[in-house]
Amino acid sequence: MKVIRLHARADLRLHDESDPIPGAGEKMLQVKAVGICGSDLHWFAEGGIGDAQLEHPLVLGHEFAGITESGQRVAVDPAIPCRQCELCQHGHPNLCERVAFAGHGARDGALRERMAWDEKNMIPIPDLLTYADGAMLEPLGVAIHAVDLAHLKAGMTVGVFGCGAIGLLIVQLARLSGAVTIIATDRLVHRLEAAGSMGATKAILAEGGAEIQKVMAATGGRGVNIAFEVAGEQEAVDTSIAAVIPGGKVILAGIPVDDSTSFSASTARRKGLTIKLVRRMKHTYPRAIELVSTGLVDVRSLVTHRFPLVKAVEAFAVAQRREGIKVIIEM
Numbered sequence: 001m002k003v004i005r006l007h008a009r010a011d012l013r014l015h016d017e018s019d020p021i022p023g024a025g026e027k028m029l030q031v032k033a034v035g036i037c038g039s040d041l042h043w044f045a046e047g048g049i050g051d052a053q054l055e056h057p058l059v060l061g062h063e064f065a066g067i068t069e070s071g072q073r074v075a076v077d078p079a080i081p082c083r084q085c086e087l088c089q090h091g092h093p094n095l096c097e098r099v100a101f102a103g104h105g106a107r108d109g110a111l112r113e114r115m116a117w118d119e120k121n122m123i124p125i126p127d128l129l130t131y132a133d134g135a136m137l138e139p140l141g142v143a144i145h146a147v148d149l150a151h152l153k154a155g156m157t158v159g160v161f162g163c164g165a166i167g168l169l170i171v172q173l174a175r176l177s178g179a180v181t182i183i184a185t186d187r188l189v190h191r192l193e194a195a196g197s198m199g200a201t202k203a204i205l206a207e208g209g210a211e212i213q214k215v216m217a218a219t220g221g222r223g224v225n226i227a228f229e230v231a232g233e234q235e236a237v238d239t240s241i242a243a244v245i246p247g248g249k250v251i252l253a254g255i256p257v258d259d260s261t262s263f264s265a266s267t268a269r270r271k272g273l274t275i276k277l278v279r280r281m282k283h284t285y286p287r288a289i290e291l292v293s294t295g296l297v298d299v300r301s302l303v304t305h306r307f308p309l310v311k312a313v314e315a316f317a318v319a320q321r322r323e324g325i326k327v328i329i330e331m
Contacts, residue, residue, distance in 0.1 A: 001113040004312040005057035009047045012313050013057075022116040028069050029076065029117055032131035034110045035063030035303075036319040036327045037139065038164060038232060039255055040103065044316055050259045052105045061110035061329075062102040065134025068122065075134035075289070077121040078102035078109070079280060094145070094282040101280075111312060113331055123285045126293055132306075132328050133292055136165075136299035139326075140291070141284035143169035146253050147177065149276045150226045154178025159215060159224040159243050160200070162231025162254060163191040165302050165326045168198055170228050170253075172297050175199030183218050185211050185239065186231075188322055198298065209235055215243045224248065232256050237263055246271040253278040302326045 003015045022028050039049060040060045047054040062078035080100040081093035088096050102117075103109025125134045143166050152158065158179040160167050163186035174182050175198075184195035185206045192203035202218045204211045216223060225248050227240035232254030240250045241263045250273055252261065268275065291297040304324025307315035309331055319327040 002309055003059060003112040004309060005059055006043060006054065007057045008054065010044060012044070012316060014310060014312070017112070019114050020116040025118055025120070026116040027119040027122060029066045029074070029115050029122070030068075031064055031066040031110050031113060031115060031331050033065050033135040033331070034061040034329045035132075035135045035139065035165075036061075036315060036329065037063055038166075041316070041320055042255060042257070043103070045320065046257065049104070049255060055106070058103065059108035059111050060103040061112075062104070063135045063138040064102070064110035065125065065131045065137075066110075066331075072122070073125050073127070073129075073131070073134070074122040075125050075137045075285060076102075076110070076117060077123065077285060078138060080118045080121055092282060094280045111309065111329065113309070123289070125289060129289070129292060130300070132303050132330070133299055135328060136302065136326070137285060137288040137292065138281075139165045140169050140288040140297060140299060141281035142166050142253065142278065143173055144284045144287055144291075145281035146170055146228060146230075146251050146278045147173045149278065150228070150249055150251050152177045152179060152226055155180055156225040157181040157219055157222075158183070159227040159240065160184045160195070161206075161227065161229050161236040161239050161243075162186060162233070163188075163195045164230065164322075166253060167191075167228070167230035168194055168302060168325065169297065169299070170230060171195050171198050171200050176291075176296060181219060181224075183215055183224060183243075185215070185236070191322075191325065194302075194325060206231075206235065206239070209238060212239055212242050215239065219243075226251065229254050234262065237261055241267055241273070244271065244273060247273075249274045249276065251276050251278060303328050306330055 081096035
């Protein structure tokens, strides 16, 4: 089978390898669609994320869907928790310290034609969803988890700072949750246009922090109740802290390049802010499937580029240049 492995920074290579052999509790999966995520780009460009560094040629890819040997079409949860620790037992498998995650650390991901994976993590999808739709359920799950952490209520004002796929999905979820004002910022005009089409009431170009005046003006000088930082950039963190009202919430979902996030302690303290960090997702696939199946959330139009596996290098180059929104590799 064909496999794409990351050997070093920006060094993706195509290999021919034997099919994997399923272990206990695993099923063989024919991979059909894999999304390139921002965290994949961190591995590609930096050779790791935080303290997880590239130690062997790694198969990336954790947003994926496929078909089992029995013909079942499935989306796949990329995180396999231990299911035994206190965190798992208390309903927080996303925080499990023994989790195995596809395309991260020592666990190969989905950029290959076939793979063996935990059958408990394979979620059947309806026929009306394409395989690319199924792959998009993973970033939608992260967006759902971020909104869950925010306890967003109808009538609130929301800021979404960063309009990649997850940011645009948060825009849609904020609209569904009844947010009356949704302000979106990004450095790229085409992503702001997408934010507007998906429910943002105000789309503002990020310009080195100068956008904060426009954000405040859009809220009558008051600020937003909840700020979602989804860019992985310090500028977006600063804007989030500055834009949120006293007593508000800042939800940090972005992954910073240098593994460091900072903010003005005096500003955050005086405002009495609640700051939460997003760690992947938990128990979101059933809700994600319902949202997409009923047409309440649009994942399909976020997919702007498609490539075959043999053109993975080109696919990563497009994703790294932020030319579109979501790049999908299809088998």
